[in-house]
Amino acid sequence: MIGRFHCQAVEAIEDAALVGVCDVVNDRAHSLAREFEATEGHFTTVEEMARADGLDVVVVGVPSGLHHVAALAAIDAGKHVVVEKPIDITLERADRMIEAARDAGVLLSVISQKRFEPATRHLKEAVDSGKFGRIAFADVYVKWWRTPEYYSQGGWKGTKDMDGGGALINQSVHQIDLLRWIMGPVRTLFGRADARVHDIEAEDTAAAVLEFESGAMGVIQGSTASYPGHPATLSITGERGSARIEDGTLTEWSFAGEEHLEADVLRRFAGVSGSGGGDPASINARGHELQFRDVIEALRTGRPPLTDGHEGRKALELILAIYESSETGLPVRLTGR
């Protein structure tokens, strides 16, 4: 599914080229390589593809529980790596990937394309500059819908060993990454996760209450059981103002004394990378393109990419803490972990 968007994103970048496509299923690799005119064709192992002429960066879009396998193979071959979200499904594997990239002197970036939405950047700058005053709430709502076929056909989605969980780690991870990035560390959380609708071993419905180290509170709702699927929403409210982003579009920007600016600000920040609320294929490649451009710039200048391995690990840590809380029935304290 996501491999096609990766190819489209590379195609949109004037100084990038698609060298090869790899998939264990030969026909899938072959058809994508042919459609997007990969210069060195198709492959069935990462090791083989890594030897192709002109290859600088390997983009990993295999099932989440195999991210470390493909990423480590690419790093071993001395290639830079962009890996899909989540970084992998355990912190131990995330650490191995981060350490291997560091030791090999290659770049590791974890996809979080919503960070590149203009509205998200604008909101992050406002929080960093203290525009909200003291923040009361920072919440994300990802009430999405996936069909039963989505889970039965893919084979690995919603499984604990390949997806690492369900609605939180696969779908809500984008918004959870934004929340953690914009609001900083979480001190404690309490969470519940359950399969309410789908016949899967992981959760299709989850909720958590958070307390950030700043003292702000927050709520996470993540679901693939909420027909027909609603816009993914990030909402921040504080003593001097409130803002809300829905599917990348700024839909509220209310600050004391600046009411006359709201309409103009809202007009400037429309979403660029699609939704995914009801249909996983309803996104577009623009967010990936912006992230790939960030990676290219990072390689050229030597600065870290916006979402490196450490950043990808933070979102995973938060999600795994919600699972832990749900399993034990107890709050989880994150400080110092």
Ligand SMILES: NC(=O)c1ccc[n+]([C@@H]2O[C@H](COP(=O)([O-])OP(=O)(O)OC[C@H]3O[C@@H](n4cnc5c(N)ncnc54)[C@H](O)[C@@H]3O)[C@@H](O)[C@H]2O)c1
């Ligand atoms: N950023 C986003 O918006 C977004 C959207 C969808 C999926 N994803 C992520 O992308 C990843 C893939 O998801 P998908 O929906 O495309 O899955 P998918 O099942 O459609 O595709 C995965 C592909 O990997 C291939 N594969 C499996 N093992 C392999 C191996 N060892 N080497 C090479 N190929 C292998 C499979 O044959 C399959 O074609 C997941 O980590 C998912 O979380 C990200």
